Amino acid sequence: MFLRSRSEEVVPNGCAVLILHGRQSPDPSSKECCTTWGLIAGAIAALISEGLIEEEKLDSFNVPYYTPSAKEVQDVVEREG
Secondary structure, eight states: OHHHHHHTTSOTTOOOOOOOOOBSSSOTTOGGGHHHHHHHHHHHHHHHHTTSSOHHHHTTOOOOOOOOBHHHHHHHHHHHO
């Protein structure tokens, strides 16, 4: 649905560029995305230590995050056209 919706926004014969953070492994539990989370954790820890974020609010922090494999992206592109 995402690609189909974007296709309505692109001019005729135009192009869209998608940048995705994905993984090479077909295993969804792969640790390939841990680098990103390590950077985010460090930034949040710094904000807490500087008093810019209350530590109690950290428990309510929720970011749905999924890194698709190349095959999963290919399947969606082929399915949505």
